[in-house]
Amino acid sequence: MRNTLSGESRQPFSLQAAGTTFYVISHPKHMSEVFKNTHSFSFHEFVLDILKATGLSPDGIAKTYDLNPDIVDSTVDHFQHPIKNKHFEHLNRQLHITQLSPSSQNDNLASLDQAILSWLQDHLTIPNLQQYSLVQDGLEVDLYKFINEVFTRAGEHAYFGPAFAKINPDMAKEFQIYDALQWKDLYQLPPFLGPELTSIKEKLIAQLKRYFALPQEERHKQNPSWFTPNTELTFDKLGVGERDKAIFFLMLYFAANSNTPKLIFWFLAHLLSSPASYLSKIRSETSPAFTGHDLTDPSYLLNSTNCPTLESFYLEVLRFRSNSASARRVTADTVLPAPGSFVLRKGAKIMIPYRVFHFDESVFGADAKEFNPERWGSLPASARGSVRAFGGGKSICPGRYLAEREVKKAVVLLVRRFDFEVLGKGNDGGEWMPRGDDSRPGVGMMGIEKGGDFRVRISGRE
Numbered sequence: 436m437r438n439t440l441s442g443e444s445r446q447p448f449s450l451q452a453a454g455t456t457f458y459v460i461s462h463p464k465h466m467s468e469v470f471k472n473t474h475s476f477s478f479h480e481f482v483l484d485i486l487k488a489t490g491l492s493p494d495g496i497a498k499t500y501d502l503n504p505d506i507v508d509s510t511v512d513h514f515q516h517p518i519k520n521k522h523f524e525h526l527n528r529q530l531h532i533t534q535l536s537p538s539s540q541n542d543n544l545a546s547l548d549q550a551i552l553s554w555l556q557d558h559l560t561i562p563n564l565q566q567y568s569l570v571q572d573g574l575e576v577d578l579y580k581f582i583n584e585v586f587t588r589a590g591e592h593a594y595f596g597p598a599f600a601k602i603n604p605d606m607a608k609e610f611q612i613y614d615a616l617q618w619k620d621l622y623q624l625p626p627f628l629g630p631e632l633t634s635i636k637e638k639l640i641a642q643l644k645r646y647f648a649l650p651q652e653e654r655h656k657q658n659p660s661w662f663t664p665n666t667e668l669t670f671d672k673l674g675v676g677e678r679d680k681a682i683f684f685l686m687l688y689f690a691a692n693s694n695t696p697k698l699i700f701w702f703l704a705h706l707l708s709s710p711a712s713y714l715s716k717i718r719s720e721t722s723p724a725f726t727g728h729d730l731t732d733p734s735y736l737l738n739s740t741n742c743p744t745l746e747s748f749y750l751e752v753l754r755f756r757s758n759s760a761s762a763r764r765v766t767a768d769t770v771l772p773a774p775g776s777f778v779l780r781k782g783a784k785i786m787i788p789y790r791v792f793h794f795d796e797s798v799f800g801a802d803a804k805e806f807n808p809e810r811w812g813s814l815p816a817s818a819r820g821s822v823r824a825f826g827g828g829k830s831i832c833p834g835r836y837l838a839e840r841e842v843k844k845a846v847v848l849l850v851r852r853f854d855f856e857v858l859g860k861g862n863d864g865g866e867w868m869p870r871g872d873d874s875r876p877g878v879g880m881m882g883i884e885k886g887g888d889f890r891v892r893i894s895g896r897e
């Protein structure tokens with residue numbers, strides 16, 4: 436490792452890893468420049484590196500990312516939806532935004548959101564959750580594993596419809612193995628350093644191929660997603676092969692399901708280890724959104740005036756438990772603006788690990804390293820801009836609106852319907868709280884340290 440400039444001044448520094456130079460950026464002015472200067476700092480080259488590491492073939496790359504924009508335009512020009520004349524990188528982003536943005540001229544986000552709600556209302560009942568129990572008598576689960584599995588299934592249902600679970604009811608469970616190892620592709624480790632990753636990846640790719648081999652009518656039946664059929668159509672127009680198509684959809688499965696469940700887990704874990712008054716406040720302030728145990732007015736939860744404790748907890752968990760980074764590839768030697776005059780060399784990679792911003796005492800106060808939802812009551816509105824769990828610039832997460840909706844719905848449904856008892860240690864002590872795995876910057880919420888899962892007993896509330 437070579438540190439050129441670092442420390443309090445928050446100047447960039449460079450690291451060498453696996454033959455590549457990484458520049459680590461932590462000054463807000465440098466971050467803005469990286470976001471703005473899309474000519475010198477490419478996101479698309481960085482994504483391509485990950486797709487290659489995941490296994491996308493040269494043919495798949497040629498048919499998508501390497502295309503001359505003119506050819507793409509003529510290939511997709513007759514494509515029957517509102518997006519035309521775009522290079523694939525933009526087209527792909529536009530497809531996500533058309534599905535996920537609340538300002539899109541359609542109801543795509545609302546339908547996905549509603550489908551997730553219906554699935555959760557049906558799924559989150561004591562008799563149904565018994566399938567996850569580690570004991571016959573009562574309902575006991577390891578919380579991290581349980582939440583990840585349940586909410587991955589919710590995301591799978593939203594993007595692929597009920598047909599997926601019919602061909603493989605265990606995809607959500609198998610995905611957890613992939614999710615824990617995927618960082619090796621993100622960091623482009625050679626396959627011989629990750630045989631387990633290769634093996635689980637091949638299994639998931641095979642499942643996705645089986646799914647896409649089903650007749651379309653079967654897959655589209657009750658599938659709430661706009662994105663999946665339209666992206667498939669795009670790939671078919673571009674002549675992308677079946678395996679490459681499955682790899683692109685594995686990336687979607689990962690993007691949609693890697694982070695949201697972890698955020699729900701941390702939200703619950705912090706709620707269970709905080710003074711019981713937080714749980715009471717969240718239950719009572721969200722009560723008007725319910726009719727009995729049914730969440731009948733989910734939009735109520737998004738208004739911070741209605742639900743201030745829910746909102747401040749949400750922001751604090753995002754701040755405290757995300758380990759997100761944005762990455763770019765340098766495509767031309769470029770001098771960063773003041774402070775300093777650091778030169779970023781062509782070919783190197785850039786990392787912006789947002790945790791530095793999340794613990795900035797000048798923004799969040801002297802207790803920035805503590806978990807304290809109360810801080811949000813007195814922080815200026817601008818402090819929210821320093822929470823970068825969803826990344827930034829042109830690569831900012833298009834799923835952030837769906838994620839917020841799902842997390843808030845999930846947490847309030849869980850605490851409305853159930854009581855949770857942490858077994859062995861008692862709820863208030865918090866000694867059982869696992870350490871977050873912050874060993875490397877990733878693409879979102881952190882997982883837990885190995886062996887850190889803990890058991891809870893879940894019981895129904897009247």
Ligand code: HEM
Pocket residue numbers: 482528531690691692694695698757759760761762824825826827828829830831832833834835837838878879880
């Ligand atoms: C708590 C939940 C989530 C977190 C913390 C999160 C975080 C992130 C981060 C940090 C990035 C990279 C941003 C960057 O490079 O600047 C990203 C990208 C992305 N996220 Fe999310 N995400 C979440 C949920 C979702 C959901 C529910 C979806 C739905 C599909 C989604 C779809 C995507 C996609 C497609 C990208 C790639 C964007 C691109 O290539 O332009 N995310 N997310």
